[in-house]
Amino acid sequence: GAVVSQHPSWVICKSGTSVKIECRSLDFQATTMFWYRQFPKQSLMLMATSNEGSKATYEQGVEKDKFLINHASLTLSTLTVTSAHPEDSSFYICSARSIEAGAGDEQYFGPGTRLTVT
Amino acid sequence: SQQGEEDPQALSIQEGENATMNCSYKTSINNLQWYRQNSGRGLVHLILIRSNEREKHSGRLRVTLDTSKKSSSLLITASRAADTASYFCATVRNSGNTPLVFGKGTRLSVIA
Numbered sequence: 001g002a003v004v005s006q007h008p009s010w011v012i013c014k015s016g017t018s019v020k021i022e023c024r025s026l027d028f029q030a031t032t033m034f035w036y037r038q039f040p041k042q043s044l045m046l047m048a049t050s051n052e053g054s055k056a057t058y059e060q061g062v063e064k065d066k067f068l069i070n071h072a073s074l075t076l077s078t079l080t081v082t083s084a085h086p087e088d089s090s091f092y093i094c095s096a097r098s099i100e101a102g103a104g105d106e107q108y109f110g111p112g113t114r115l116t117v118t
Numbered sequence: 119s120q121q122g123e124e125d126p127q128a129l130s131i132q133e134g135e136n137a138t139m140n141c142s143y144k145t146s147i148n149n150l151q152w153y154r155q156n157s158g159r160g161l162v163h164l165i166l167i168r169s170n171e172r173e174k175h176s177g178r179l180r181v182t183l184d185t186s187k188k189s190s191s192l193l194i195t196a197s198r199a200a201d202t203a204s205y206f207c208a209t210v211r212n213s214g215n216t217p218l219v220f221g222k223g224t225r226l227s228v229i230a
């Protein structure tokens with residue numbers, strides 16, 4: 001099956017610093033990837049839609065200048081949390097859907113990145 | 119934004135019993151999917167049911183979809199301790215590159 005990886009799997013950073021999270025589709029190409037955030041014991045909240053070669057589309061209430069998304073290729077999207085604060089501590093999950101014909105509607109999820117801001 | 123609600127929010131059953139979780143959503147959909155998530159881990163795709171389907175089976179899983187009521191149910195039969203996890207329904211409004219929108223989830227505990 002299609003595999004999506006995320007790196008790092010967990011990261012601890014100090015308040016005020018920036019953290020970059022990578023999302024890669026390993027065996028398929030994706031023009032669109034999605035970034036979600038999940039706080040403890042809560043559901044996944046869509047943050048933004050990452051489009052290859054163009055600007056990301058952010059959900060209402062998500063600051064685009066704080067959560068920078070770059071979709072540099074058909075297999076890589078990055079999320080940079082700038083000037084991180086403790087309230088940004090969360091589980092960040094990306095997903096992607098294959099562009100190949102016949103791939104169907106399934107979205108493939110990465111294993112998530114746990115960010116802790118101290 | 120979240121599409122809808124799951125109920126119950128938490129469910130505790132004995133091993134061997136059946137577990138039923140319900141999901142409601144608000145808008146028209148192309149398909150509805152169920153996922154499982156173990157604590158602190160990634161998502162596992164369980165099953166996808168399209169808007170023109172009413173019921174689907176996969177192993178011990180049975181999913182129903184009622185588009186007139188905008189609701190779905192997930193039944194896990196003969197539950198096992200390993201089924202302990204959070205279960206989420208997620209909907210897709212249109213085919214193509216539209217995101218999954220998740221419900222709030224049901225935390226299932228199966229007691230051995």
